[in-house]
Amino acid sequence: xxxxxxxxxxxxxxxxxxxxxxxxxxxxxxxxxxxxxxxxxxxxxxxxxxxxxxxxxxxxxxxxxxxxxxxxxxxxxxxxxxxxxxxxxxxxxxxxxxxxxxxxxxxxxxxxxxxxxxxxxxxxxxxxxxxxxxxxxxxxxxxxxxxxxxxxxxxxxxxxxxxxxxxxxxxxxxxxxxxxxxxxxxxxxxxxxxxxxxxxxxxxxxxxxxxxxxxxxxxxxxxxxxxxxxxxxxxxxxxxxxxxxxxxxxxxxxxxxxxxxxxxxxxxxxxxxxxxxxxxxxxxxxxxxxxxxxxxxxxxxxxxxxxxxxxxxxxxxxxxxxxxxxxxxxxxxxxxxxxxxxxxxxxxxxxxxxxxxxxxxxxxxxxx
Numbered sequence: 582x583x584x585x586x587x588x589x590x591x592x593x594x595x596x597x598x599x600x601x602x603x604x605x606x607x608x609x610x611x612x613x614x615x616x617x618x619x620x621x622x623x624x625x626x627x628x629x630x631x632x633x634x635x636x637x638x639x640x641x642x643x644x645x646x647x648x649x650x651x652x653x654x655x656x657x658x659x660x661x662x663x664x665x666x667x668x669x670x671x672x673x674x675x676x677x678x679x680x681x682x683x684x685x686x687x688x689x690x691x692x693x694x695x696x697x698x699x700x701x702x703x704x705x706x707x708x709x710x711x712x713x714x715x716x717x718x719x720x721x722x723x724x725x726x727x728x729x730x731x732x733x734x735x736x737x738x739x740x741x742x743x744x745x746x747x748x749x750x751x752x753x754x755x756x757x758x759x760x761x762x763x764x765x766x767x768x769x770x771x772x773x774x775x776x777x778x779x780x781x782x783x784x785x786x787x788x789x790x791x792x793x794x795x796x797x798x799x800x801x802x803x804x805x806x807x808x809x810x811x812x813x814x815x816x817x818x819x820x821x822x823x824x825x826x827x828x829x830x831x832x833x834x835x836x837x838x839x840x841x842x843x844x845x846x847x848x849x850x851x852x853x854x855x856x857x858x859x860x861x862x863x864x865x866x867x868x869x870x871x872x873x874x875x876x877x878x879x880x881x882x883x884x885x886x887x888x889x890x891x892x893x894x895x896x897x898x899x900x901x902x903x904x905x906x907x908x909x910x911x912x913x914x915x916x917x918x919x920x921x922x923x924x925x926x927x928x929x930x931x932x933x934x935x936x937x938x939x940x941x942x943x944x945x946x947x948x949x
Contacts, residue, residue, distance in 0.1 A: 582606045582607060582662045582663065582947070583606070583607045583609075583659070583661045583662045583663070584602075584607065584608050584609070584661065584662065584664075584665065584947070585609050585611065585656070585659070585661040585663070585664045585665070586599065586608065586609070586610045586611070586664075586665045586667060587610075587611045587652055587664070587665070587666050587667060587673075587674060587677060588610065588611070588613070588667035588668065589612065589613045589614060589645045589646050589647075589667075589668060589671060590612055590613065590614050590615070590617050590645045591612050591615070591616070591627055591629075591634065591636075592617070593626070593627055593746075594745075594746030594864065594936075596627040596628075596629070596634075597746070597748070597936055598939060598940060599629070599631075599632045599634070600628075600629070600630045600632065601631070601936045601939070602631075602632070602940040602943055602944075603630070603631030603632035604631050604940070605940055605941070605943075605944045606663075606944065608631070608632035608633070609632065609633045609635065609655075609659070609661075610629075610632055610633070610634050611635050611637055611651075611652050612634060612635065612636045612637065613636075613637050613646055613647040613649060613671060613673050614636070614637075614639075614641065614645060614646065614647045615636050615638075617644050618641075618644040618645070619644050619645075619784060635655070637649035637651045637652060637673065639651070639673060642671065642672055643671070646670070646671035646672070646673070647671075647673065648671075648672045648673055649673050650673075650676065652676075652677045653676065653677055653680045656677070656680070656681070656686065663687075663689065664681065664686065664688045664689065665688070665689045665690075665691055665719070666678060666688055666689065666690050666691065667691045668690075668691075668692070669690060669708065669711045669712065675707070675711065679711075682714065687716040688715055689715060689716055689717045689719060689947075690711075690712060690715045690718050690719070690729075691718070691719035692718075692721065692725050692729070693721050693725075693744050693862050694721060694722060694724065694725060694744075694860070694861030694862040694883045695724070695725055695728040695861065696724050696727070696728055697727060697728045697731035697732065705732075709732045709733050711732075712729060712732040712733050712734055713732065713733030713734070714733075715734070715738070716738070717738045717739075717740060717946065718734050718738055718740065719740055719742050719943070719946065720739050720740065720742070721741070721742060721743075721744035721883075721887070722741075722744075722862075722883050722884075722886070722887045723886070723887065725883075726739050726741075740946040741942075742939055742942040742943060743934040743938055743939050743942060744862055744934070745867050745934040745935060745939055746864045746867065746868070746936070747867055747868070747871050747931070747934060747935050747936065748935055748937065749935045749936075749937050751844070751871050751935075752871045752928065752931060752935065753848070753871065753872055753873050753928060754928075755873070755925075755928070756873030756924040756925065756928065757848050757849075761848075762848070762849055765845055765848060766849045768845070769845060769846065769849055771808060771810065772808065773805070773806055773807060773808030773831055774806040774807070775806060775807045775808065775851050775914050776807075776808050776810065776849055776850040776851055777807060777808065777809050777810070777850060777851060777852055777854055777910070778809075778810045778811075778812060778846050778847060778850040778852075778874070779791070779796055779809065779810070779811050779812070779853060779854045779855060779856070780811075780812045780813060780843065780853065780855070780865045780868070781793075781811075781813050781855065781857070781865065782813045782814050783813055783814050783815060783816050783817055783820070784814055786858075787817050787819070788816065788817055788819075789858065790857065790858055790859065791813075791855070791856070791857055791858075792856030792858055792879065792900070792901070793811060793816075793820060793856075794820075794823075795856045795901055795902075796809065796811070796854060796856050797820070797823055797824070797827070797829065797832065798903040799854075799856075799903050799907050799910065800831060800832050801827055801829065802903070802907045803831075803907065803910065803911070805830055805831045806831075807831060807910075807914070808831050808833065809829075809831060809832045810833050810835055810846060810850070811832070811833065811834050811835065812835045812836075812838055812846060813835075813836075813837060814836065814837055815836070816834045821834075843868070844868070844871075844872055847868060847869055847871075847872035847874045848872045848873070848874070850874055851875070851913070851914060851920065852874060852875040852876065852877060852910070852913060852920070853865070853869040853874050853875070853876045853877075854876070854877045854878070854906070855869075855876065855877070855879070855882060855885070856877075856878070856879055856898075856900070856901075856906065857878065857879055857881065857882050857900075858879070858881060858900055858901070859881050860881065860882040860883055860884065861883060862883050863878065863882045863883060863884035863885060864884065866878055866882065866884035866885050866888060866889070866895075867884060867888070867931060867934055869895075869927070870888065870894070870895070870927035870928065870930060870931035871931050873924040873925070873927060873928050874924070874927070875894075875895055875896075875913060875920055875924060875927065876889070876895045876896075876927070877895065877897075877898060877906060877909055877910070878895070878896075878897060878898075879897065879899065879900040880897050880898070880899055880900060881900050882897075885897055888930055888931070888934070890926075890930075893922075893923070893926050894923055894926035894927045894929075894930050895923060895927060896909050896913075
């Protein structure tokens with residue numbers, strides 16, 4: 582089966598998915614750009630092993646999009662059985678879908694995460710035009726379902742798939758024992774009695790997008806024996822000054838970590854906290870659960886809403902609610918049995934969210 586997938590950039594987790602999907606079909610992927618302008622060189626460390634990856638090298642129109650007519654040319658010159666558009670927001674995607682509509686070529690639309698707007702204005706009408714009439718829709722969540730339906734998709738054409746960046750082998754068989762955590766903390770030089778990690782980029786709205794201002798308010802309310810390790814890119818001067826003025830010696834800013842190193846921090850931690858103000862998905866929730874790390878996130882994090890059963894395998898708090906977050910953290914840190922149960926349940930939940938299962942589900946959807 583010849584499959585074409587159109588997307589913007591070869592992000593690492595997407596390339597991993599394409600390599601897995603390419604084992605199950607004859608896959609070609611068209612990338613609008615070589616990489617995102619916001620990402621470092623690590624995003625170029627990928628190999629197209631089981632699929633043909635073609636970079637269109639068009640005219641840049643954004644940090645991760647470009648204008649090119651080569652996608653249309655590729656479709657004209659090849660006879661694909663299935664065409665999937667991984668988004669509808671770029672000029673290239675819009676023109677390609679318009680071409681396929683005109684030529685009555687079937688196509689699917691896929692979304693990792695999306696929410697409908699008010700339905701007014703030219704952009705909203707354009708979305709409806711592009712989405713209505715697709716052969717099917719790959720959706721990662723309830724909010725994605727609602728997005729597609731709001732713009733004209735039929736409910737029976739929407740198909741769920743497990744969105745993830747994890748391989749089967751990334752998921753722990755069991756949570757770490759306390760002795761194993763102690764050893765790992767020594768290796769990582771984590772000195773506090775209790776450890777909380779938060780993973781995300783300060784470049785996302787200068788730290789406010791990930792809710793790091795709320796997280797520092799939380800840190801102010803907890804003793805210095807609780808260490809907060811914020812892992813991502815460089816913090817802004819504002820947050821460095823905040824830490825200094827409030828004498829938050831238990832708050833540590835760490836640079837980006839590759840997956841293997843990052844997972845050690847998850848495993849060493851008592852919990853992870855993602856106080857985001859908006860997340861199309863939130864793959865760090867998947868990562869936390871895969872390492873048996875209880876996660877607290879907000880009610881605007883799609884991954885949290887989709888994966889977490891409050892109080893069973895994690896916790897959902899209202900966005901910007903530092904007080905409730907402090908309350909839950911204190912409760913968890915004082916209840917080893919609850920922490921252990923949440924860790925076990927998190928691992929059971931996330932075992933269905935792997936790249937291998939994601940690829941198989943795509944083939945299953947296409948074949949049906």
